[in-house]
Amino acid sequence: xxxxxxxxxxxxxxxxxxxxxxxxxxxxxxxxxxxxxxxxxxxxxxxxxxxxxxxxxxxxxxxxxxxxxxxxxxxxxxxxxxxxxxxxxxxxxxxxxxxxxxxxxxxxxxxxxxxxxxxx
Amino acid sequence: xxxxxxxxxxxxxxxxxxxxxxxxxxxxxxxxxxxxxxxxxxxxxxxxxxxxxxxxxxxxxxxxxxxxxxxxxxxxxxxxxxxxxxxxxxxxxxxxxxxxxxxxxxxxxxxxxxxxxxxxxxxxxxxxxxxxxxxxxxxxxxxxxxxxxxxxxxxxxxxxxxxxxxxxxxxxxxxxxxxxxxxxxxxx
Amino acid sequence: xxxxxxxxxxxxxxxxxxxxxxxxxxxxxxxxxxxxxxxxxxxxxxxxxxxxxxxxxxxxxxxxxxxxxxxxxxxxxxxxxxxxxxxxxxxxxxxxxxxxxxxxxxxxxxxxxxxxxxxxxxxxxxxxxxxxxxxxxxxxxxxxxxxxxxxxxxxxxxxxxxxxxxxxxxxxxxxxxxxxxxxxxxxxxxxxxxxxxxxxxxxxxxxxxxxxxxxxxxxxxxxxxxxxxxxxxxxxxxxxxxxxxxxxxxxxxxxxxxxxxxxxxxxxxxxxxxxxxxxxxxxxxxxxxxxxxxxxxxxxxxxxxxxxxxxxxxxxxxxxxxxxxxxxxxxxxxxxxxxxxxxxxxxxxxxxxxxxxxxxxxxxxxxxxxxxxxxxxxxxxxxxxxxxxxxxxxxxxxxxxxxx
Numbered sequence: 171x172x173x174x175x176x177x178x179x180x181x182x183x184x185x186x187x188x189x190x191x192x193x194x195x196x197x198x199x200x201x202x203x204x205x206x207x208x209x210x211x212x213x214x215x216x217x218x219x220x221x222x223x224x225x226x227x228x229x230x231x232x233x234x235x236x237x238x239x240x241x242x243x244x245x246x247x248x249x250x251x252x253x254x255x256x257x258x259x260x261x262x263x264x265x266x267x268x269x270x271x272x273x274x275x276x277x278x279x280x281x282x283x284x285x286x287x288x289x290x
Numbered sequence: 291x292x293x294x295x296x297x298x299x300x301x302x303x304x305x306x307x308x309x310x311x312x313x314x315x316x317x318x319x320x321x322x323x324x325x326x327x328x329x330x331x332x333x334x335x336x337x338x339x340x341x342x343x344x345x346x347x348x349x350x351x352x353x354x355x356x357x358x359x360x361x362x363x364x365x366x367x368x369x370x371x372x373x374x375x376x377x378x379x380x381x382x383x384x385x386x387x388x389x390x391x392x393x394x395x396x397x398x399x400x401x402x403x404x405x406x407x408x409x410x411x412x413x414x415x416x417x418x419x420x421x422x423x424x425x426x427x428x429x430x431x432x433x434x435x436x437x438x439x440x441x442x443x444x445x446x447x448x449x450x451x452x453x454x455x456x457x458x459x460x461x462x463x464x465x466x467x468x469x470x471x472x473x474x475x476x477x478x
Numbered sequence: 479x480x481x482x483x484x485x486x487x488x489x490x491x492x493x494x495x496x497x498x499x500x501x502x503x504x505x506x507x508x509x510x511x512x513x514x515x516x517x518x519x520x521x522x523x524x525x526x527x528x529x530x531x532x533x534x535x536x537x538x539x540x541x542x543x544x545x546x547x548x549x550x551x552x553x554x555x556x557x558x559x560x561x562x563x564x565x566x567x568x569x570x571x572x573x574x575x576x577x578x579x580x581x582x583x584x585x586x587x588x589x590x591x592x593x594x595x596x597x598x599x600x601x602x603x604x605x606x607x608x609x610x611x612x613x614x615x616x617x618x619x620x621x622x623x624x625x626x627x628x629x630x631x632x633x634x635x636x637x638x639x640x641x642x643x644x645x646x647x648x649x650x651x652x653x654x655x656x657x658x659x660x661x662x663x664x665x666x667x668x669x670x671x672x673x674x675x676x677x678x679x680x681x682x683x684x685x686x687x688x689x690x691x692x693x694x695x696x697x698x699x700x701x702x703x704x705x706x707x708x709x710x711x712x713x714x715x716x717x718x719x720x721x722x723x724x725x726x727x728x729x730x731x732x733x734x735x736x737x738x739x740x741x742x743x744x745x746x747x748x749x750x751x752x753x754x755x756x757x758x759x760x761x762x763x764x765x766x767x768x769x770x771x772x773x774x775x776x777x778x779x780x781x782x783x784x785x786x787x788x789x790x791x792x793x794x795x796x797x798x799x800x801x802x803x804x805x806x807x808x809x810x811x812x813x814x815x816x817x818x819x820x821x822x823x824x825x826x827x828x829x830x831x832x833x834x835x836x837x838x839x840x841x842x843x844x845x846x847x848x849x850x851x852x853x854x855x856x857x858x859x860x861x862x863x864x865x866x867x868x869x870x871x872x873x874x875x876x877x878x879x880x881x882x
Contacts, residue, residue: 182307
């Protein structure tokens with residue numbers, strides 16, 4: 171069988187495959203801008219900051235225990251129903267009687283955040 | 291003598307290769323998507339950043355003299371929707387060089403109910419919305435809106451002490467409580 | 479017989495030609511794939527957002543641990559700034575420092591556009607062009623960079639700017655500091671029995687330990703609303719903030735009997751500090767002279783009736799004296815004026831007044847008179863007491879970053 175002409179078809183195939191490859195790569199680049207913006211929106215930076223500030227504000231050692239408990243329960247409940255995030259603040263831990271550690275936990279299913287805030 | 295059929299093989303092969311390449315390029319050029327600006331969600335992200343910044347700045351006390359409460363907490367404790375409209379709208383739409391922006395908003399407050407049928411559940415009540423939003427509750431569903439929120443701590447839910455905005459709270463609860471201010475923002 | 483081994487057959491040529499035509503046509507269609515993709519402007523918005531976060535939420539870094547980037551000496555310390563950032567501290571995002579803003583936008587005197595900014599705030603391999611502007615309500619609008627074109631990536635942040643505290647000392651404050659009659663029971667000859675002396679020392683105390691560590695309001699407001707991690711937004715930090723003290727109603731400080739005929743000379747201003755409040759061995763705590771920091775000389779800090787008294791006080795005594803016909807005096811101590819003190823202890827500013835009043839009825843001669851004096855009372859304090867000192871406050875602003 172004389173197949174010296176096969177290389178024409180082969181060249182045709184080579185060109186097609188390289189075009190497909192190029193197209194796949196180029197397709198990804200248009201998504202770059204979109205995924206950057208989505209990543210920024212998805213990370214709950216401001217949610218975590220807001221919860222942290224509210225919890226720290228309410229949990230300072232001079233606040234009444236009743237207030238601390240109320241605010242903590244409010245935040246945990248409202249956060250679960252409105253923001254779909256689990257929040258828990260644990261009792262402060264005293265270290266050497268010189269400072270306190272306030273453990274904070276946040277989890278919205280995608281992002282988890284844990285902190286032990288040191289005060290003073 | 292040249293085999294007459296061998297030559298035809300070249301022609302047909304050439305045509306076949308040409309058709310393959312043309313078909314490929316046709317498919318490729320037609321399927322590569324064109325992203326419109328709206329698809330990239332960049333505008334959404336920008337609006338959300340402006341909204342969270344504005345709400346956070348409104349929830350920052352101006353100075354620690356006086357009672358040290360932020361303007362947002364004071365406005366909600368006294369149910370001052372006009373003041374909220376004015377200052378929030380101002381902060382949202384302020385630009386450095388050009389004319390003000392046209393961002394509209396609708397604000398709700400979520401809180402934990404302490405009496406009645408919904409006791410210990412979370413209620414949401416509408417606070418206010420911007421001037422140009424529709425009269426009934428602000429959001430009518432046709433806007434492309436983003437959602438921002440901010441936690442506040444209030445002195446109490448007692449609607450007789452303040453005139454605050456929580457309709458289902460019973461009086462005589464004068465402990466500090468937390469609430470979530472949620473705002474929907476869209477560009478007009 | 480024809481030998482066609484070395485020749486191309488016509489059919490081959492035809493096939494090859496069809497292939498080449500198709501190939502050339504495809505090759506010209508491929509650039510259409512690149513139309514929607516220009517590699518740099520796809521990420522203008524992302525770079526603008528990142529730059530806005532660095533400026534609004536980060537306090538900036540300096541390679542030199544002891545000096546923040548906004549106080550580096552220029553031009554020698556320019557490269558000590560590793561990264562710009564306008565926030566007060568990492569705990570106070572979106573609350574900006576005015577000193578940082580002034581230094582950041584000081585182009586071309588401090589930093590050159592675009593190179594310095596590209597290295598320290600824009601980052602990235604591609605040479606982006608940019609325009610950063612900040613509009614502060616009630617102050618001014620700053621801007622650095624090129625004119626914006628039609629198409630650019632954009633980020634806008636809402637910020638607050640911390641403004642300095644200041645204190646006003648008026649006639650009601652002055653009456654608390656008269657050196658009044660004391661020791662009236664003493665019969666020791668020559669004992670000064672009244673406050674009519676010629677030299678008065680008036681001390682202003684700036685208590686570092688209290689300002690940096692204790693509650694930022696006085697009297698203490700409801701502590702539940704104090705934001706524990708936002709302290710740097712509301713505190714007075716004497717070594718790094720502006721300290722402004724204005725004394726008004728100066729023309730009313732003299733006693734009535736002088737009938738308007740009196741002299742007041744400010745003869746000395748001394749800056750001292752202590753590091754501990756308890757002295758050793760029963761002695762009072764050691765006082766140290768507060769030497770000026772390298773970049774902030776102790777000059778140009780005093781304004782009399784709105785006019786700057788230039789130069790150093792010791793060299794220009796005549797310029798500072800003669801306050802008898804003046805209405806007000808303002809002391810404006812710039813950031814790092816008191817840097818040589820430490821973060822604990824107190825700073826003392828001691829003013830020495832030489833005074834005399836003319837007594838027309840009694841003896842028709844000059845004699846000493848009452849004036850501001852803290853030798854027998856505690857010094858006047860610059861602290862968080864809201865009735866005496868206007869506390870630091872925040873004003874609104876908008877930061878816009880455009881990248882292209």
